[in-house]
Amino acid sequence: MTDVAVLATDQLPGGAPGSWPRGRPYFVYALQRLAQAVVVIVLAYALSFVLITVLPGNAIATVLGNPQTGLSPAQIKNVESYYGVSKPVIVQLWLSLSRFVRGQLGVSLVTHQTVTSLIAGALPYTLKLAGTALVVALVLAAVIAYGTQYLPGKWARSVLRAAPSLFLSVPNFVIGLLLIHEFSFQLHIFDVLDPNNPVGTFFAALALAIPICAPLAEVLIANLDHESRQEYVLVARSRGLTQAKLFARHLVKPSMLPAVTIAALIVGELMGGAVITEEVFGRNGIGSVMYQAVSTQDTPVLQGVVALATVVFVVVNLLADLVAPLLDPRVRLSGGGRREVAAA
Amino acid sequence: MSIAIAPQPARRLSAAVRGVPASVLLSFVVVIIVVLWSVVPGLFTSYSAVVANPAAKFLAPSAQHWFGTDSLGRDEYARIVHGAGPSVGTALVAVGIGLFAGGLIGLAAGFIGGWVDAVLGRLVDTLLAIPGFLLAVVVVTGLGFDTLNAAIATGVSSVAIFARLMRAEVMKIRHSVFVESSYLQGGFRGYVLFRHVLPNAYRSVLALAVLQLGSAIIVIAALAFLGYGSPPPASDWGLLVADGQAYATAPWLIYGPAIVIVLTVLSINRISRWLRKTS
Numbered sequence: 001m002t003d004v005a006v007l008a009t010d011q012l013p014g015g016a017p018g019s020w021p022r023g024r025p026y027f028v029y030a031l032q033r034l035a036q037a038v039v040v041i042v043l044a045y046a047l048s049f050v051l052i053t054v055l056p057g058n059a060i061a062t063v064l065g066n067p068q069t070g071l072s073p074a075q076i077k078n079v080e081s082y083y084g085v086s087k088p089v090i091v092q093l094w095l096s097l098s099r100f101v102r103g104q105l106g107v108s109l110v111t112h113q114t115v116t117s118l119i120a121g122a123l124p125y126t127l128k129l130a131g132t133a134l135v136v137a138l139v140l141a142a143v144i145a146y147g148t149q150y151l152p153g154k155w156a157r158s159v160l161r162a163a164p165s166l167f168l169s170v171p172n173f174v175i176g177l178l179l180i181h182e183f184s185f186q187l188h189i190f191d192v193l194d195p196n197n198p199v200g201t202f203f204a205a206l207a208l209a210i211p212i213c214a215p216l217a218e219v220l221i222a223n224l225d226h227e228s229r230q231e232y233v234l235v236a237r238s239r240g241l242t243q244a245k246l247f248a249r250h251l252v253k254p255s256m257l258p259a260v261t262i263a264a265l266i267v268g269e270l271m272g273g274a275v276i277t278e279e280v281f282g283r284n285g286i287g288s289v290m291y292q293a294v295s296t297q298d299t300p301v302l303q304g305v306v307a308l309a310t311v312v313f314v315v316v317n318l319l320a321d322l323v324a325p326l327l328d329p330r331v332r333l334s335g336g337g338r339r340e341v342a343a344a
Numbered sequence: 345m346s347i348a349i350a351p352q353p354a355r356r357l358s359a360a361v362r363g364v365p366a367s368v369l370l371s372f373v374v375v376i377i378v379v380l381w382s383v384v385p386g387l388f389t390s391y392s393a394v395v396a397n398p399a400a401k402f403l404a405p406s407a408q409h410w411f412g413t414d415s416l417g418r419d420e421y422a423r424i425v426h427g428a429g430p431s432v433g434t435a436l437v438a439v440g441i442g443l444f445a446g447g448l449i450g451l452a453a454g455f456i457g458g459w460v461d462a463v464l465g466r467l468v469d470t471l472l473a474i475p476g477f478l479l480a481v482v483v484v485t486g487l488g489f490d491t492l493n494a495a496i497a498t499g500v501s502s503v504a505i506f507a508r509l510m511r512a513e514v515m516k517i518r519h520s521v522f523v524e525s526s527y528l529q530g531g532f533r534g535y536v537l538f539r540h541v542l543p544n545a546y547r548s549v550l551a552l553a554v555l556q557l558g559s560a561i562i563v564i565a566a567l568a569f570l571g572y573g574s575p576p577p578a579s580d581w582g583l584l585v586a587d588g589q590a591y592a593t594a595p596w597l598i599y600g601p602a603i604v605i606v607l608t609v610l611s612i613n614r615i616s617r618w619l620r621k622t623s
Contacts, residue, residue: 036469043466044473048482055486165617169610171562173569173582174602177589185592272477276566280589290478291570294485302485306478314473 030322037318041311045100046093048306052299053096054089079107083300096303105304110296115304118289126285129277130270132205137213137266144213145220149228150243161221167214172273176207176280204281208273212266219262264317271309368618371611378608381428389426391419402594411600415591420584420600427579427601431568432608434495435560441499442560443553446506451545453507454514455537464507471504480563484572491574494567498560509552513545554616558609565605581605 083092083106099106105115147160183189183203190199227233236246275287286305293301361369381388391409397417405412411420453464471479483497517523517540526536567573568582576583581601588597 039466040469040473043470047470048474051482051486165613166610169558169562169613170606171565171569171582171602171609173566174585174598174605177585177598178602181592181595181598268475271475275477275481276570279570290481294481294572302482306474306482309475309478310473313475 026325029325033318033321037314041314042097042101044310044314045097045307048303048310049093049096050089052303052306053092079109082107100307105307106300108293108298108301110292110298110301115301118301119286119304119308122284122286122289125283126274126278126287128201129204129208129283129285130274132201133208133212133270133273134266136202136205137209137216140209140213141216141220144217145224146247148221149224149247164214164217164221167210167217170211172207172211173276173280175210176204176277179203179207180281200281200283204277204283207280208270208277211273212269215262216266264313264320267316268313271313365618367614371614371618374607374611375615378428378432378604381425382431382433383429385425385428389419389422391422402591404594405596405600412594412596414587414594414597420597423579423584424581424601424604427581427584430491430574430578431565431581431605432561434491434564435498435557437492437495438498438502438560438564439553439557441496442502442506442556443549445499446503446508447510447549449503449507450510450512451514451537451541454511454518455533455541461511464511468504468507468511471501472508476501477563477566480567481570481572484567489572489575491564491568491578491580494564494573495560497567498563501563502556502560505556506549506552510545510549513548514541517541517544551616551620554612554619558612558616561605561609561612 083095087095096106103116105119107114108118111118144160144163148157151157151160180203184191190197190203233246271286274285275290277283278285278287279291286308290302290305292298293305397413399417401415401417402413409419409421411424414420414423449464449468453461453468474482479501480494480497483500484494487493487496523536523540526540531539564573565580565582565585568580569586571583571586573580573583576587581604584601585598585605588594588601591597
């Protein structure tokens with residue numbers, strides 16, 4: 001059952017976390033990973049700049065040339081010189097990159113707000129959604145994993161075992177629409193026209209959480225399968241521990257490490273899924289800012305959102321990498337990568 | 345002569361089928377049907393996917409219209425069948441791009457090593473640093489909204505995953521004893537590459553390709569859902585779901601394409617899981 005999770009770990013920037021080579025002091029490893037993360041963020045910014053600003057032709061000039069922007073010729077000239085539109089691509093990239101390093105993301109071509117203030121305004125909504133989704137995903141994964149071990153009836157257990165692969169096969173916009181249709185239109189549990197109320201947030205988070213909990217549940221199930229065959233489990237049971245207590249005290253903890261290492265993967269999925277989920281549920285947030293930016297060709301905003309997502313993603317990965325060796329002494333002793341740990 | 349030969353393929357088929365779980369066989373049936381939809385859609389439906397019929401608006405599913413009809417009176421089943429090509433065929437394009445470009449990068453990095461590995465490694469890290477779906481959105485924005493561009497974007501966002509797996513496999517094989525002995529016996533690099541490295545690496549890369557096919561269908565459907573694929577009257581499955589969203593009184597317009605997407609991806613994932621278990 002681990003195979004999906006193991007394949008999934010190949011999708012992380014910077015290689016498998018915990019790939020800390022033997023015999024090197026931890027802080028040297030940490031500094032190297034930090035430097036690598038900074039380089040990757042800068043390169044990813046340059047890549048997204050090329051994709052967003054260079055590939056579509058001169059998007060900024062096209063948008064500014066539209067009379068509906070309501071800008072005077074002098075203002076257009078101002079914006080054009082800010083982005084260096086008439087200069088070679090490499091100069092534009094340098095201008096943009098040097099501003100990015102100083103934390104400036106430019107100005108929206110459509111709303112004329114700074115990109116940082118646009119993002120700051122939308123961020124709380126997305127954090128609320130993503131945070132709720134993360135909690136829901138963790139709970140769902142734990143419930144599924146617990147059920148596969150202790151649910152009465154072989155049939156029920158094997159149905160639960162199939163749940164993660166079913167969850168991976170359903171697009172999250174489909175889940176969102178089905179939830180809206182059943183729980184809002186049919187049962188009137190929440191109002192889709194007021195998407196930011198707590199119940200609406202819960203259902204949006206559920207739509208986001210279902211595909212995300214799948215790899216987590218698979219890893220937990222594989223670990224529980226392995227741990228519950230260990231002798232200490234038998235000993236603990238013979239000393240009179242109930243199954244629930246055994247699960248909470250002894251089985252969850254050894255499964256934490258693989259869960260931490262795929263947490264980074266989950267954050268990436270959360271950010272991609274937020275674009276769709278916010279659109280489906282009509283919510284405000286980073287995803288809807290990005291969606292608007294794409295449909296209006298607002299390249300500075302799109303660039304800013306992608307830069308933010310990249311920074312968050314790389315930093316979470318970095319943290320997972322730095323925490324993993326500290327969580328499990330086996331990683332320190334063997335110097336092995338996560339594959340061995342996940343399979344152990 | 346021909347009479348004697350004829351039963352043989354059939355027997356071989358039944359021998360191959362024996363021992364395969366029923367769910368895998370069912371998955372193959374689903375995938376074959378969907379592939380046929382995308383190759384010869386005309387064989388599966390007599391209705392047009394684009395011509396409107398205002399007299400038959402919003403009909404619920406029935407014997408005439410299996411999945412009902414949409415806001416313009418078009419048969420939803422016909423729209424789904426004709427949408428199979430842009431929804432599933434393009435996923436093959438996406439996986440092909442990931443497999444070819446990622447495979448090549450991983451092969452070069454793992455086999456040549458040294459500074460080539462270092463440079464390609466940074467490239468792969470950079471591609472991985474942007475969350476996959478956002479990268480696909482950015483690429484399709486750069487290329488322009490079109491189903492084929494959505495497929496290319498999906499492929500680009502999976503290049504790094506293939507590259508990383510291919511590199512890991514090649515590294516593993518390159519340092520194995522039989523490759524060393526092949527060099528000792530005077531094997532050229534090219535000979536070792538084609539004789540030993542590729543045949544040993546392709547299996548796990550292929551398993552990843554099948555797994556990626558399922559997620560490529562989902563990503564392409566999501567891009568189409570957001571309107572980044574070809575515009576209507578195209579009937580990409582994601583676009584069909586997005587169209588159905590507007591009509592709460594006709595839930596079959598969501599359920600029809602949604603069920604088809606889920607069944608297709610579920611089948612592909614089941615086959616991929618089975619391949620990985622048996623290989």
